[in-house]
Amino acid sequence: MYIDSASREQLVEWEEALSAQYRRVCDHQLSLDLTRGKPSAAQLHLADSLDGILNDDYRASDGTDTRNYGGLTGLACARELGADILQVPSAEVIAAGNSSLTLMYHAVLTGYLFGFAGHTPWRKLTAPKFLCPVPGYDRHFAICAQLGIGMVTIPMTATGPDMAAVEAAIKDDREIVGIWCVPKFSNPTGVTYSMETVERMARLGQSSHPGFRIFWDNAYAIHDLGRQVNLPNIRTAALEYDTLDSVLQFASTSKITHAGSGVAFVSASPANLASLKKQMEVMTIGPDKVNQLRHSRLFPEFTRLKEHMKRHAEILKPKFECVLQQLESHLGDSDLGAWEAPEGGYFVSFNTRPGCAAAVVELAADAGVKLTPAGATFPYGEDPQDRNIRIAPSFPPLEELDTAMSVLVLCIKLASVRRQLTASG
Incomplete structure (x- = not known):
């Protein structure tokens, strides 16, 4: 036809x-x-063995009694699980509740209200904006819409966002404070960012607004259907260009175990983690460590995952x-x-x-x-x-x-x- x-x-x-x-x-x-x-x-049935997996043993390998308060950044074993998924050091990971979207919202709110690493809060700018590759993830856009952060669309290509358009936008507007990315099997196009795209993304921190942050939502980091598709490591590239402060990475087990009771992770530089933790200290006593321990027992090493x-x-x-x-x-x-x-x-x-x-x-x-x-x-x-x-x-x-x-x-x-x-x- x-x-x-x-x-x-x-x-x-x-x-x-x-x-x-x-x-x-x-x-x-x-x-x-x-x-x-x-x-x-x-x-969901694939992870039903989470039930009863602790067998009345609630102590983590470091001796933490997971039933009690504390542990703002999550169990060490849970942070190691997140580090395996994101391919980063566990010292740069916070393990939290079931939703990476919650962590992303918290991170945007931190940048908007308080600023990252001592930089000006975005709310004090005249017109803060995020770059939004399209088609993209509606919940990312909803966060910006709720906070009144402007959105600038960027076309998606077969190798990721149109980086020439990204770089031009940042050069022309110093109030662009972030970019949304789903770098592997992008929602909804399924595109995985190329090495060139990841390297150019990592370089953005050299020329952008000082408070600019890349929101690297790696929701499908290990969700290959057949052959393994390798995503270049943005942390490695950011270290090369001395821009690690510009990157915030996110992942979760929501589409790995039970979607309503998984574990979410954020990985960032020490300066960014300090900014996030400063706000977390006020809003929570700590995450669900019992659930984090269940996941760590289910996946004691990355090969099992x-x-x-x-x-x-x-x-x-x-x-x-x-x-x-x-x-x-x-x-x-x-x-x-x-x-x-x-x-x-x-x-x-x-x-x-x-x-x-x-x-x-x-x-x-x-x-x-x-x-x-x-x-x-x-x-x-x-x-x-x-x-x-x-x-x-x-x-x-x-x-x-x-x-x-x-x-x-x-x-x-x-x-x-x-x-x-x-x-x-």
């Missing part, structure tokens, strides 16, 4: 046939959900293959859109023809398939071309996913044909 070369008569014929097919689908009253990248029940992630991949890979097969078989020989084939992570990014994404999402919802709102992958929910749709394959059973994808491709065809008919008068 090539819309650009189709006659109006052909478009009318397609619209009638697709509309009839769509009405039949609606009659089935489906209720399917592709909105968020949640682990499936089968994935990697074996665990292979079992996740065995569950996830067929779901990604289902999504890609449906897109290829129904849309591969067409001009109806473009998509990525990620090697890991939790999402597939699909770009419709310009001006069609919102209509596709609405049609799918009316047919019983929920998708992330069109525009969610852009700041303020505004996709200027109305193109991007984030597909989340992980949660539904494979059979339901296959059904949902068949509905989605139908909606893509129908929305595209209807828009072209409208445009042709």
Whole structure:
């Protein structure tokens, strides 16, 4: 189906046939959900041995009684787990509660209200802004929106953010105070940053606002579907350029063990950690050390963690293959859109023809398939071309996913044909 070369008569014929097919689908009253990248029940079951793993032994290897107060930065064994995931020294890691998003919010709030390492708090600037590679993660954008921090969009490329655009923006505006990054299997495009991108990112600290920080959300650091994709280490690059203070790294076990009761990590330079801890001392007595000990017992060494992630991949890979097969078989020989084939992570990014994404999402919802709102992958929910749709394959059973994808491709065809008919008068 090539819309650009189709006659109006052909478009009318397609619209009638697709509309009839769509009405039949609606009659089935489906209720399917592709909105968020949640682990499936089968994935969660992989970590069920966390229950009872302590066997009444609540003491960590250093003698800490995890049932009691204290330990602001987390157990040493938990920090080592985070260090393994992020490939950094454990001395530069704080282990906290289950949510890395909470740590990111805390870090942005620290920069905004108090400033990092003695630098001016962002709130005292005239118009502080973050750079936001797009399409990107809606929850990152929501943090900035809530605090009134401006957002400047940066195009994503096959190797990461457009670094020429990043560097130009920082040169032109000294009130850019941060950049959001999902450097491995980016949400939603699945892109992994190249060595050149990571090195250029690390150099930003040499020419940016003194309080500028890279928010390196490495949520999918070990979430490969098959072959291991290696992300260059930004800490190594930052040390080379003497810019370690410009980098804050985040990760968690939320998509590794139980999503609602994992362990989150932040890694940073000593100066940045001191800034974060100064605020943490007021807001908490310490994290859930019992849960941290459970995770450390489940993964006493990194090899055990990697074996665990292979079992996740065995569950996830067929779901990604289902999504890609449906897109290829129904849309591969067409001009109806473009998509990525990620090697890991939790999402597939699909770009419709310009001006069609919102209509596709609405049609799918009316047919019983929920998708992330069109525009969610852009700041303020505004996709200027109305193109991007984030597909989340992980949660539904494979059979339901296959059904949902068949509905989605139908909606893509129908929305595209209807828009072209409208445009042709």
